[in-house]
Amino acid sequence: MNVAGQVVGGGIGDILVRQQSGSRLEVGDLLVSEEENSILILEVFGLQYGSQIDGRVQEMMSGVILEEEPPDAEFYEPNFVNYVMARVKALARVNRDLSVNLPKSLPAFFGKLRIISSEDLKFLQGGGRDRIFIGYIRSGSKVIRDAKVWLDARDIFTHHLLIPATTGRGKSNLVKCILYHLLDSSGVGALVLDAHNEYYGLNGEIGLSSHPDARNSLVYYTPTDPPPGSRHLTISLDxxxxxxxxxxxxxxxxxxxxxxxxxxxxxxxxxxxxxxxxxxxxxxxxxxxxxxxxxxxxxxxxxxxxxxxxxxxxxxxxxxxxRHNVFDSVRGGRTADDVVQNIEEGRVVVLDTSKLNDEAELVVGSIIATRILDHYREAKTRGILREKPVATIVIEEAPRVIGEEVLQSRTNNIYSTIAREGRKFKVGLTAVTQLSSVIPKAILANMNTKIILGNEMKMERMALIESASQDLSEDDRTIASLDRGEAIITSIFVPFALPIQIPHFEEIARQHPPPAPGTARVKVF
Amino acid sequence: MQSMAGHRPLDTLVRNLRAGLTNMVHNDVVMTREGRPGLELKPEAFRPIARTNAPARMAFVDGGNGTVAESPNFVISLNRLYCGLFRGRDRTGAPPDPRIEFFSLVVRRAAHTETEYKTEYDVSLFPHDDSHRRYMPTEYDVKASIRDTPTGSDPRIPSLSRSLGEWRMARATVQTLERGDILVMDGSLTTLDRIESSYAQDLYRSAQDRGVVVCALAKTSRLLTRGGEPLLDRVHEISAGTGHGMWCIEVAEQVSSHDRGFVMAVKLHPNAAFPFRFEILREQFLEMDNAEKDRILSSMAANSCDVSFLGYPYGLVDADRYAQVRNSDVAMYGALLESRLRMDGDLAGILRSMRAYGAHERLNGVSS
CATH class of the missing domain: 1.10.10 (Arc Repressor Mutant, subunit A)
Structure with a gap:
């Protein structure tokens, strides 16, 4: 066993581990305690110095080194006398039959812990038609490429998905990766309000259009010069x-x-x-x-x-x-219906709203989202809701429509209605935001899957921690230190908060297997 | 009436100190007991200690004890003995049983004769492992070491088992060492009575048979010069004129009849804040040539570069760390003992007695 540390104290939720010299533990590292019929997975959430030498003596020693620069002076047995203590918490107990429980006991006192390996993560389910690949399990900054996290698309999109992060932490890449995998699924249809026109992939760039089944599963609307196979975004004022x-x-x-x-x-x-x-x-x-x-x-x-x-x-x-050719008093009468139909057929519909101002973009989304919700409500009334794919509305800067201030000063909008009651009708919201703290707690708590990327703002982290599906109370610093592409998934659909590394979209697109001959359905718009 | 502000006992005390301890006339020879000769402490007597790339293997021995429970008629102590092996800065393996722990129970009981009322002591020792008895003193020897005092209780009782045990541990360690190795005791080679002396003698004999050098290093010393100045302070002052970074000075062949060591003062690192008292078993020292002395001193210096205590052998820091009985250890065993006493109804009286004896702790709690 490659020992990383040893349990020396603490209690439930805050176990103290002395680091084995040379193992160089990181915040976020996953450790394993091997027990009789199970393994206990633990996560490092804090690191601090430990020493056999009294604090004042340490300061004195430093003074000797700094002020006297003594020749031939050194630390004897430095790893033995001075060391690193890790604060860890138990995440999950994985039983021999790969069932996973929340841990209710401590690892053995003085028990040795090792860094997690892909073998320990066999309980993670593999991919499938209606499952989307989110990323690789990450232990600190070490990525375990054999341990992939696939989530059931229908589950997570019905129960709303929140993607919170500050700028530059990889939100767009994550959304692109998720949508790319959605193109493999007919179980979820998505309306994407693409305010930066960054998802489709124009001018030779790799984007959703690079997906082998894009012709069939992806619909792209843009107000100007639609590329071959895509449509003109024109919505009739009617x-x-x-x-x-x-x-x-x-x-x-x-x-x-x-x-x-x-x-x-x-x-x-x-x-x-x-x-x-x-x-x-x-x-x-x-x-x-x-x-x-x-x-x-x-x-x-x-x-x-x-x-x-x-x-x-x-x-x-x-x-x-x-001014931007999107609204027209004559043309575009069918656009909203077409979009809704595509979503109901499990496709991903990307609307290039980059030329629209904020309000126009939201109105366009509102027109379609209202229609979707109406259709699904009716389907439920008619008892045919089960036949429909889950529909999700992907919206950036979500507080524009579900922020506390907006909801208090104005009437409810379709997005907040979906956030509150869409789940009953298989309509969900995929909200991307930098400011989770301004979203009402009731709505945040309703977003049952959160893929949390790095965030330096304490207030934002606290809003996420308080509304997480797992106990993240000790993960404040961990979230703050998440690097670009690093994330934590907290969800009612995962056994514990999963630290992941989100792959680069280009990597995903390159790896994707081309469709088997004869399996592609062709749809000409 | 004298005001409170005018009454300054500390000022008077400091005046007395100045009068008694300053402007002393130097007389730079150690003050020994029984008129034994000392060597003159002069700059020419200092010999530099050279660095070495081939330090000898050294074994460092120390012990510690703590009182777990006591009453007027018994004392229970926890004793620890430890030995660590080093070569220069590196730990070099470990003896078979580096750390020994045992309890000692000394019971004071009435033993009347027809003519007088008196007390006697019963001593029992309890190791965790019976095989450890070879590192421990015998119960008989601990009992024989206890002295009668006017108050009826020898204050050394809690520590006797440990101090005799240190000699035993040292002797057992020597048996695992080889010719040329060095054994370093914490403190001095001074013994307090006949029993302890016989334990020390066992060690010396064994060491001499195996060619192992016996030394001791003390952090502090009460030795004075004939001028009445603290020996180590005076030596430190004189050394300033020598220009040596690390040095040794021979102080006396014997400072008392209870000490078998040739006494020196050493500074084992150029940046050491203090010199220390250092002894080598006299019989061995007197047979050594300068090269052998240098080998021993250089080896000690090679183990004394740890930043936590420059000039003090790291082996002794290590030995202290492991041998020390901390308050938390005493509290833990005290609680375990009390819980066992509670389970036995016949022992309730002992518990009461322990509590009554510990009343000063309660008073501290009330008045502090």
């Missing part, structure tokens, strides 16, 4: 309803009433009618005061809709046009 703005754009009661009145009167043309309304013609038969009020309300409403959807009014032709 498909937008007043409630699609709910919780995204802030309207006064009078503005909402006006919107509803126009929707009631003009149905699909309500936005065009509002935008084309001549303010001077308002309230011809009314009192001057009322006319002024209506005029102001309409003016502000026009301005808000114009800004939200990036619209312009072509007075010459008396039509409403979109």
């Amino acid at each position: 498909t937008i309803r007043p409630d699609h703005f709910e919780g995204i754009v802030e309207f006064s009661d009078a503005q909402v009433r006006t919107m509803r009145k126009y929707y009631s009167d003009y149905r699909g043309e309500w936005i065009s009618q509002i935008m084309l309304t001549d303010l001077s013609m308002l309230g011809e038969a009314e009192s001057r005061r009322d006319a002024e009020t209506r005029s102001i309300t309409m003016a502000v409403l026009q301005q808000k809709i114009r800004q939200a959807l990036d619209l312009e009014v072509d007075r010459e032709n008396n039509v409403v046009v979109s």
Whole structure:
């Protein structure tokens, strides 16, 4: 046995281990205690110095070295006298039959521990059609390439997935990896609002389009110059309803009433009618005061809709046009339905929203997400929900729609509705964020899988620790020290919080086996 | 009335110290007992200690004891004996039983004659392993070492088993050493009585038979010069003029009839803060040539470069670490003993007696 340390004290949740000299333990290292019919997996969450020499004597020794620089002076038996103590906690007990339990006992006092090996992780299930590869088990910074973490896609996406991290810790790479594996699964359909247009893979870059089954499983919408096989992102203004703005754009009661009145009167043309309304013609038969009020309300409403959807009014032709070509008063009537249909067929639909402003992007998502939820609700009512794949909405900077402030100041939006009750209808949210702390605790706790990447901000770490599916109370420093691509999975679907190394997307794409001849389904859009 | 501020006993004390201990006239020869001759402490008498690349193997022996329980009629002690082997800075294997632990029970009981009331002692020793008895003193010898005192109790009782045990441990260690090896005792080669002297004699005989050199090194010394100055302080002062970084000076062939060592003062590292008292078994020392003396001193110096205590042999630091009986050890065994006493109804009186004897601890708890 390659001994890494020995148990010398502590208690449940905080066991003290003296490091074997030369083993160089790291925060996050996984250790194993071999027991009679099982192994106990433990994780290092803290490291500190230990010494047989009193602290004041140590300081004196340092003074001697620094101030006197004595010749021929050294530390005798340095590994014996001065050493490193690791604070570890037990993560899981793996029984001989590979069943896994939460540990309720301590490893043997003075028991020797070794670094984990792939043999110890055989209990991790392998891949499969509806399973997605998240990464390799990681012990500290050491990656165990034989121990791969595959999660059941239907489980994790139904119960919402949170990907929290600060900039530069590998969020986009992780999302790309997850989506790439989703392309192998027909059990989950995904709507991806790609605000940076970084997932598809354009101009020869490796992206989701590099997947061997991309033609069949991936649908890409972009507002300009769609590459072959992809579609033009055009959404008819007719498909937008007043409630699609709910919780995204802030309207006064009078503005909402006006919107509803126009929707009631003009149905699909309500936005065009509002935008084309001549303010001077308002309230011809009314009192001057009322006319002024209506005029102001309409003016502000026009301005808000114009800004939200990036619209312009072509007075010459008396039509409403979109600055980014996404919204159209004539074309794009089928887009939302097509997207929803693709998702219901288990495909990944990527919308390039990079040219849209925040609100327009969210409105586009809202239109489709509302439709998905409606379809799934209806499917449940009809008893056919089981036949449908899980649907997930991938949204970046999630606090824009499920942040505490947004939810308090505005009405609920479709995203928060999905976060709260989507699980019943197999509709989930995949929320990517730098600021978990501004998401209400009730919603955070409902996100039953979190893939936590590095985060320097204490407040963010605490929000995650408090809402984790496993006890991460001692992992504050561990999360802070996660390097790029390193993560911890906490989920109701894993036996313990799994430290992982997320692979580079390019590596995944290169390794992916090409489809067997004759198995690819071809779909021409 | 004299104010509190005006009453400064410490100031008076310091004045007395100054009067008594400063401006002393140097007389740089060690003050020995029984008029034994000492050597003059002068700069020319200092010999430098050279570094060596081939240090001798050295065995360091130390012991420790702690009182686990006591009452007016018994004392239970925990005794530890330890020996570590080093060559220069490196540990070089270990003797067969490097660390021995045993309990000693000394019971004081009434033993009246027709003419007087008196007490006698019964001594029992309890090792963890019976094979360890060869490192321990005999019960008879511990009993014979106990002296009658005016208070009826010899204050050395808790430590007697340990101090005799150190000689036994040293003798057992010597039997595993080879010609040219060095045995270093913690302290001095001084013995306090006939029994201890016979234990020391056993060691010396065995060492001489096997060609093992017996030494002792003491961190402190109460020896004075004839001028009344502390020997080691004075030696340190004189050494300043020699220019030697590491040095040795011979002090006396014998400082008392109870000490079989040739006494020296040594500084074993240039940056050592203090010199130490060092002894080599006199019979061996007197037969040594300078090369042999240098070999021993260089070997000691080669083990004295640890930053934690520059100039003090690391082997003795190590021996102290393992032989020491800490308060926590005493508390643990005390609690174990008490739990066993509780289980036996007949021993409840002993428990009461122990508690009554420990009343000062309770008072400390109340008044501190």
